[in-house]
Amino acid sequence: MNQVLIENLKVNRGCFKLSLDRIALNPGEVLGVMGPSGSGKSTLLQAVAGFVPIDAGSIKVSGREVSQLSPEKRKISLVFQRPWLFENQSVLQNVAFGLQLQGYGKKECQKISGEWLEKMEISDLGSRRAWEISGGQAQRVALARALAVQFPLILLDEPFSALDRPLKREMRKLLKSVIQGSGFCAIFVGHDWRDIEEVSDQVLILEEGTPVAFERTCDLKTHPHPLVKAICGD
Amino acid sequence: MSRLLFFPNLVFLVTLFFFPIAFLFSVGIHEFSNSIFQDAYLLYVLRFTYWQALISASLSVLLGMFFAFLIKEWRVFGGAVLWRFSLLCSSLPSIIVALGILGSWGLQLNVFGWTGILLGNMFMNVAIPLRLIGTALTDRERSSELTAQSLGLSKFGVFRKITWLAIRSSVFSSWILTFLYSSTSLFIVMFLGGGPRFTNLEVALYEAIKLNLDNSRAVQISLLQAGVGAVLFFFYLKLQHRRKIQGEQLVFHTFFPKRAWVRGLGLGFLWCLAIAIFVFPLFSIISEGVPNLAFLEWDELWVSFRTTLVISTLVVFTSLFFLYPYLHVLHQSKTDEEARKWMWLVGAPQFFSPLVVCLALSVCFPMVRDSTSLSYLAIIATQVVFVIPVMHFPLREGFLRLAKERDWIARSLGANPWQRFFFAELPFMRRSLFLSALMGFGFSMGEVVSVLLFSPPGIKTLSLNIFQAMSRYRFQEARATTLVLLVAMFFVFSLVGFLEDKDESSSH
Numbered sequence: 235m236n237q238v239l240i241e242n243l244k245v246n247r248g249c250f251k252l253s254l255d256r257i258a259l260n261p262g263e264v265l266g267v268m269g270p271s272g273s274g275k276s277t278l279l280q281a282v283a284g285f286v287p288i289d290a291g292s293i294k295v296s297g298r299e300v301s302q303l304s305p306e307k308r309k310i311s312l313v314f315q316r317p318w319l320f321e322n323q324s325v326l327q328n329v330a331f332g333l334q335l336q337g338y339g340k341k342e343c344q345k346i347s348g349e350w351l352e353k354m355e356i357s358d359l360g361s362r363r364a365w366e367i368s369g370g371q372a373q374r375v376a377l378a379r380a381l382a383v384q385f386p387l388i389l390l391d392e393p394f395s396a397l398d399r400p401l402k403r404e405m406r407k408l409l410k411s412v413i414q415g416s417g418f419c420a421i422f423v424g425h426d427w428r429d430i431e432e433v434s435d436q437v438l439i440l441e442e443g444t445p446v447a448f449e450r451t452c453d454l455k456t457h458p459h460p461l462v463k464a465i466c467g468d
Numbered sequence: 469m470s471r472l473l474f475f476p477n478l479v480f481l482v483t484l485f486f487f488p489i490a491f492l493f494s495v496g497i498h499e500f501s502n503s504i505f506q507d508a509y510l511l512y513v514l515r516f517t518y519w520q521a522l523i524s525a526s527l528s529v530l531l532g533m534f535f536a537f538l539i540k541e542w543r544v545f546g547g548a549v550l551w552r553f554s555l556l557c558s559s560l561p562s563i564i565v566a567l568g569i570l571g572s573w574g575l576q577l578n579v580f581g582w583t584g585i586l587l588g589n590m591f592m593n594v595a596i597p598l599r600l601i602g603t604a605l606t607d608r609e610r611s612s613e614l615t616a617q618s619l620g621l622s623k624f625g626v627f628r629k630i631t632w633l634a635i636r637s638s639v640f641s642s643w644i645l646t647f648l649y650s651s652t653s654l655f656i657v658m659f660l661g662g663g664p665r666f667t668n669l670e671v672a673l674y675e676a677i678k679l680n681l682d683n684s685r686a687v688q689i690s691l692l693q694a695g696v697g698a699v700l701f702f703f704y705l706k707l708q709h710r711r712k713i714q715g716e717q718l719v720f721h722t723f724f725p726k727r728a729w730v731r732g733l734g735l736g737f738l739w740c741l742a743i744a745i746f747v748f749p750l751f752s753i754i755s756e757g758v759p760n761l762a763f764l765e766w767d768e769l770w771v772s773f774r775t776t777l778v779i780s781t782l783v784v785f786t787s788l789f790f791l792y793p794y795l796h797v798l799h800q801s802k803t804d805e806e807a808r809k810w811m812w813l814v815g816a817p818q819f820f821s822p823l824v825v826c827l828a829l830s831v832c833f834p835m836v837r838d839s840t841s842l843s844y845l846a847i848i849a850t851q852v853v854f855v856i857p858v859m860h861f862p863l864r865e866g867f868l869r870l871a872k873e874r875d876w877i878a879r880s881l882g883a884n885p886w887q888r889f890f891f892a893e894l895p896f897m898r899r900s901l902f903l904s905a906l907m908g909f910g911f912s913m914g915e916v917v918s919v920l921l922f923s924p925p926g927i928k929t930l931s932l933n934i935f936q937a938m939s940r941y942r943f944q945e946a947r948a949t950t951l952v953l954l955v956a957m958f959f960v961f962s963l964v965g966f967l968e969d970k971d972e973s974s975s976h
Contacts, residue, residue, distance in 0.1 A: 318874040322895040332881030
């Protein structure tokens with residue numbers, strides 16, 4: 235059974251229309267989404283997360299139909315370009331935030347959060363306030379916060395675009411290993427082909443709300459789509 | 469469910485502002501007779517009111533625009549201080565301003581009449597165009613100006629074709645506000661007009677309510693005032709658009725003069741005008757207040773001070789109680805249009821003079837004058853109506869800066885509305901909340917009209933003390949009390965200025 239199944243999705247936002255026939259993701263798989271600005275990448279994420287109402291279609295996560303549920307009940311976590319941490323809380327509290335809301339006890343929250351900080355290689359920052367850490371560290375905390383709740387699907391909206399190149403490389407490796415090891419699914423929106431190539435198993439290319447290509451990453455690598463060439467250069 | 473939070477403020481404003489104003493309109497239209505237009509004195513007053521408002525508003529906007537350019541574009545020395553200082557000046561009670569102008573310019577030239585009224589109105593109102601136009605200048609998109617200049621357009625051409633388009637709605641809306649405040653200034657005209665030749669509708673309204681006890685005439689005059697206020701409000705709304713908070717801005721000042729002597733000239737002009745209009749009157753309050761402190765009865769002053777603090781605190785908390793949930797719900801609305809549809813409600817009270825609002829309330833609910841507790845309630849309710857338009861600005865700015873992504877993250881992790889409020893909203897709104905509370909507190913401290921009309925005998929506030937001392941020609945006592953109120957307001961508005969600066973630096 236697919237962990238994530240999106241079928242016949244239709245979203246109308248004024249004159250913009252997004253439509254997708256079928257997307258299926260198995261546990262541990264990552265879908266990369268590319269396309270020019272205004273092609274509907276972020277709309278797709280917002281629709282899946284429940285912040286944009288859909289007009290038709292179904293979204294199934296772990297066999298559960300979530301398209302009619304409110305965002306807080308869908309069990310889909312989010313990471314944006316900026317980390318958007320809760321700045322009045324410590325790094326550890328930020329990671330534990332979702333766990334507490336999911337009903338974990340205090341000790342359990344601390345233990346799981348500590349483990350995720352370790353996986354993200356920032357275990358020494360636990361007691362720091364969110365505004366005391368650097369941008370790259372904050373993005374790791376945001377990732378840890380989204381992953382710690384162990385939701386079956388995680389949505390990543392250009393999470394590395396504000397980072398410098400060496401940090402990006404490091405984060406790509408980290409994300410791929412964490413997702414493969416944990417069995418979550420992810421939808422990764424990005425502009426940089428290197429991010430998509432390294433992180434994703436399948437790639438969806440959107441143009442004006444319509445998919446123009448949906449292929450395995452290795453296939454797309456050997457026969458690059460013209461739109462990918464146009465976005466990333468040769 | 470959280471949409472219900474929208475209703476307390478709606479019910480409050482409808483019950484204590486819109487309904488009384490509508491009631492006043494209905495009574496006024498019923499009692500309105502053509503005799504009011506055959507009254508030669510009233511016709512003269514009507515002409516004078518809007519003529520002086522026209523001149524005062526035009527002068528204030530010209531001056532405010534000049535100041536805004538010098539402060540925001542030329543970055544003249546001391547501009548930041550003047551920017552902060554202007555907020556204090558516009559929030560001072562007009563009675564203090566009148567006393568300051570009398571004390572400063574009254575000795576050098578005969579200020580009574582046009583001179584005093586124009587000086588007083590400019591002192592009170594220059595901050596409006598300065599701040600509105602200054603903010604529009606800061607927030608405008610500068611890269612198009614740079615592009616136009618690189619293509620060979622002159623500075624004047626850049627101003628005419630690009631900058632003016634970006635700031636013109638702020639110029640016109642500040643003119644409307646300044647015209648309105650100048651036409652409804654009570655104490656400036658009462659104390660600096662110097663006689664019946666220089667009387668405006670607001671003074672005529674005050675005379676009808678308080679001196680002649682002629683309610684019918686008062687209602688008719690207030691109908692005229694409210695009618696003009698409603699028309700101005702309509703035009704003001706037409707000029708409004710939801711401001712975008714710009715991200716990182718290009719640090720580029722199109723109109724920064726290259727020649728040092730031009731900058732020096734601008735600096736000289738700015739400070740000469742600022743000293744003449746703002747500093748000199750305030751300095752006179754201090755210099756004449758200090759020697760007169762000996763005339764104060766400190767026990768009585770302490771009681772008045774305490775009453776002022778209690779009233780202002782209650783006003784601020786009540787206003788926040790109604791206003792914050794209202795703006796929170798508007799912030800959550802799906803589209804900007806949906807939010808704008810309801811935003812005008814909180815701005816409407818500023819288009820009606822305090823006297824008209826108080827009269828409307830007392831005509832609609834005559835029982836407010838019957839008991840002490842109801843009088844207190846009336847004072848607090850009317851002051852809440854007055855400060856809500858002031859307090860909503862910093863809160864709205866705070867909400868505009870609030871990132872929806874943080875709320876989405878909290879929501880996707882399973883947070884309920886309260887948890888989202890405490891973790892993803894309140895920590896980031898704290899400064900705006902505090903700023904809004906301080907501004908409301910400062911305005912409420914200086915409010916005279918509601919206390920004058922509703923306060924039960926024996927109850928005094930600082931601003932009422934000043935008014936009564938001036939009415940009885942006890943200028944020494946008035947000056948000393950003014951100094952105390954000025955110091956208190958200076959403290960409050962210094963904090964506002966400090967927070968505004970922090971807000972600006974954190975947003976860019």
